[in-house]
Amino acid sequence: MPPPPDPAVLRGMPLFAGLDADGLADAVALARPRLHPRGTAIFSQGEPAAAGHALIDGRVKIVQTGPDGQQVVMRFIGPGEMFGTLAIFTDGLYPADAVAVADCVELSWPAATMTELMDRHPAIARNALSIVGGRLRELQNRLREVATERVERRIAHALLRLVRQAGRRVEAGVEIDFPLSRQDVAEMTGTTLHTVSRTLSAWESQGIVESGRQQVVIRKPHALVAIAEDLPPVPKRE
Amino acid sequence: MTARELQLADLTMAEFMRGRPAAVPVLLRHGLACPGCAMAPFMTVSEAAEAYGLELGALLEEMAGLDGPACSSMETV
Incomplete structure (x- = not known):
């Protein structure tokens, strides 16, 4: 396991925007840092969503598999972005696979910890809402293109x-x-x-x-x- | 371009492929969607080459000597 990260790694991350130094330290103290070598799965579609995730370094591919077995790349996640977090607040199952396409350093927060953090620092909840809103807009655009x-x-x-x-x-x-x-x-x-x-x-x-x-x-x-x-x-x- | 090539260029794609089934894989390799296409009976070889941005002379040269007996199974193309 890599050493506990410096709170500075969260600076500049949209999910933690607006948090003061104490807030960042709180979030980092509760995070589980992990290394994922290139090519390994961080989580798999259909698994219980145990945690919310943020990528510190590397690149992650989010891939969804349809009932017919066809795979669709939903998006790529870069450093500073959150992923797999929404499942905590929906049906509790990861909706897609997250695969490290480069060596990755990732932080994750168990579901209960993430909600606790949001209660203590409402800015995190507001930020999450704004991130989700942005992705919803992207998806709406994509859906329109596909439908057309x-x-x-x-x-x-x-x-x-x-x-x-x-x-x-x-x-x-x-x-x-x-x-x-x-x-x-x-x-x-x-x-x-x-x-x-x-x-x-x-x-x-x-x-x-x-x-x-x-x-x-x-x-x-x-x-x-x-x-x-x-x-x-x-x-x-x- | 030879007189023979000019003649081939004016065939419709459907006629061309019917007479030369061996040309079909060559066309597919160049990314042409002509085999089985509804437009093949209406477009000439020369028009198809233009539509796909291919040099007509070079394409015909590549398929020279592929002339073969008509393939009756492709008559419905």
């Missing part, structure tokens, strides 16, 4: 299905050769007319599609495929 992308890809796939079935080469590109309303596309993709209209309008302004009242021409077939298949952007050639 998903519906875009669904609509692109629907148009490609129709091209496969009824595509016709025309001067301007590839036409879907039967009357097709935006409502039809909405029903094919399980989304709303509003979303289809918004998406097609955006694609129209990018010159990808051209849609009349009842027909759709794909002017940039590859651009539509790239959206549907999530292809990497093509590097510009000289």
Whole structure:
């Protein structure tokens, strides 16, 4: 076990912002310092959340595994950041794995100690709230992106299905050769007319599609495929 | 570019792949999503190369000599 850290290690950490020297000393005295070599797990998804954690040095990867076994990197934690702390205040289970991706020095506080510290130093609770609020905002942004992308890809796939079935080469590109309303596309993709209209309008302004009242021409077939298949952007050639 | 290559460049991707199944892995290796794509019957080889930012001449050269008998199983592509 590494020697007990100097209270100065907590200085500059958002979780302990606004604490005086006594407060910092109190927090450090109750902390358990630990070293985690690169590649080792600090905690695992589904384990009882025994403690709140703060990273002093190194880098930690937070990885969540879905029911289908697919892993998603939720975020990377750097020096000075807290992690795994929220679980203490929710269902008491760690929601993800924390893996040291570099040699790490970490402080942790057992759940009961963390709540006790928050009672004694309300600034810690306020700081935690502000950190959680910031991460919630990040997640909301990410969710919006994912949701938007998903519906875009669904609509692109629907148009490609129709091209496969009824595509016709025309001067301007590839036409879907039967009357097709935006409502039809909405029903094919399980989304709303509003979303289809918004998406097609955006694609129209990018010159990808051209849609009349009842027909759709794909002017940039590859651009539509790239959206549907999530292809990497093509590097510009000289 | 040879006359033969110019001719190939104007085939649709679906025709091209149907005539040369051996070209499919080459296309995939270059990151082209053409095999199985709904747009393949409508886009020429030359348009596909342009869309993916590939040099048409070099791509055709790489696939030269891959001509083979038509593959009936790919007729629906």
